[in-house]
Amino acid sequence: MEIPKESEDLEKQLIDLLYSYSSPNFQTILREIAQKCSKTLKVDTCLIISGVSVSETIQVGFWHKNNIEFSLSESFLCHPEISTILARKQPCTLSNDLAQTLSVKTLLGIRTEFQDKVNGLIIIGKTKPQVWKSEEHNQLIQASKYVSIGSAMNTQSQKENNPAFHLANFNRGTSIAEIPMIKRFYDLTRQQLKQQRYLLEQQRQLNDKKNEIITAISDKARNPLATMKMAIDLLSNTKNNIPLEKQEKYWNILRHEWNNINELINSIVTLDQLESKEIVFQPQLIKIATLIQNLEETFNQQWLQEQHKPLKLKIEYSDSPKQIQTDLQHLESILQELLTNAVHFSEGEQTIYLKFAKHYLDKKDAMCITITNIGIGIPDTEKESIYEPFYRGKGVIEKGISGTGVGLAVVKGLVELLGGTIEMQCEPMENTENYITSFTLILPLKPDHNISAS
Structure with a gap:
């Protein structure tokens, strides 16, 4: 089921609010949540009640577009329809009687629960009569999940900071840590709340990444x-x-x-195939001289015309093996992506170096390919992240260089598919803001039996 954009926006706001939760006045937090729910769900009022069990302190968050005040009364809590909300898992429409109490014409309410325990309720309302739509039901359900987490976090915080709770155990001559059953429950609750905070942070990061x-x-x-x-x-x-x-x-x-x-679509498809291990590996005998000729022609005809940069490509292969047995399509994709990046990130009138040489990988004959350019560098703090899918460096974004962050993730995946390795080095040049950046590939001259069978 597709999640409405309004629900996603509300989730992000509530995640940010709960993640930053540190105020001892939880009622203030509840009012902020009520206001955000009202504005995002496009309703005129929102009432949140946290702590409905005997052992918990009841706290209220209320917001109304006309700045109307609301005081929680015993008659309101004891109203039969409040009991109906707390007894049902799904949202339910409430009567005009309750609606008048909140100065609106129609209400929709749902309970909040944490770890199968009801810990509050949330009610939204509008000043005009209407029938609540299914998407509004779904949005309220989403909001209730985060409100329930906030209520649970507050309840645990009250227990941890309540001196009477600890003093009662101390007066009996026993600390809470010495009561096995209570200690297990206490530790489990703390772990679960810590996990919830972690999941909230993960959700926020996923939203940002998306x-x-x-x-x-x-x-x-x-x-x-x-x-x-x-x-x-x-x-x-x-x-x-x-x-x-x-x-x-x-x-x-x-x-x-x-x-x-x-190319953009192919890169995303290739990345998906690599992650799902569905990509095909078809080794064939490749002449290095032919490969170099094709790369040189493509560089001169396509990349330089596109970029309008006074760049040169210098290829060294005097010490190169004559041929390699690997997947031609994947090898060309790797080299074209790295050369394209070298063109993108080169500054001024520079030369891009492409070198082929003999090498050894795990005591077997291999080929070393190095691509070097001078221009925008990669900070040490980002070297571990450049191969992550959709990652784009700070310098790239600041300079307005277009891209998706897919290329190097595909390159690394294809290099490993061919049984090779890839390394990056970036060193600053003296008396200039430019960097010398090199990507080095080590590829076996013959594919391993296990690789060719994939």
């Missing part, structure tokens, strides 16, 4: 699509009387931008 991924993919796709639309509009308008030379130029633009979109 937003970063959507933004990165949208930015990467938006420019090619806009360029394609412009070229299509020009070609489809017969009144322009476009010369054949310009028509060919626009067709080339369409082909080029289509390739960009296609």
Whole structure:
């Protein structure tokens, strides 16, 4: 089931609020939650009651768009419909009698529970009569989950900070830690609440990561699509009387931008196949001279024309093996991605170095491929993160360099699929802001039997 955007926004706000919860006045927190629920769910009032059991202190959070005050009374708590809310798991519509108490026309309420124990309730209302929709029911259910966690956190905090609770045990000559059953329950509750706080933080990080991924993919796709639309509009308008030379130029633009979109989709598909271990490995004998020739032609014809940078590619392969048995498509994808990055991150009139040499991997014949460029560096703090899917460095974002953060994750996955290793080195240059960045691949000349069978 697709989660409505309003529910996602509310979840993020409540996660942030509960994660920062440290105030001894939990009633203030409840009022903030009530206000956020009202505005996000587009209702006119919200009432939250925390602590409905005999052993807990009842606390109230209330918000109304007209700044109306509300005082919790015994008659309100003892109303039959409040008992109905506490007895049911699903949201239920309440009567006009209760609605008038909160200065609205219609109410929807649900209980909150933590670890199968009811610990409160939440009621929302509107000043105009209406029938509550199913999506509003779902949004209230989502909100109740986080309100229940907040109530549980407050209850535990009260127990830990209540001197009378500890004094009663001390006066009997026994500390709480010496009562096995209570200690187990106490420790278990603390662990579970700690786990809930951890899950809240994980949820918040996932929400942030999801937003970063959507933004990165949208930015990467938006420019090619806009360029394609412009070229299509020009070609489809017969009144322009476009010369054949310009028509060919626009067709080339369409082909080029289509390739960009296609590469983006292929990268995401490849990443998914690597993670699900469904990618195919098809080794074949590859002549290094032919591979180098293809890379050089692609570099000169495509990358430099796209980037409009005065860059040169210098290839060294005098000490290289003559051939390698591996998957050609995967090897080309690896080298093209690393060369594309080298072009992206090179500054000024520089030379990109591509070197092939003999090497040994686990005492077996191997090939070492090194790609080096001069330009934007990678800080030490980010070196462990660059291979994470959708990760984009701070410097890349600040300089406005487009990308999705998928490329290096795919490269590392493909290198490991080919039975090889990859390492990155980045050193600052003297008297300049540039860095020398090198990616080094070590690939076996012949695939391991286990790899070729995958």
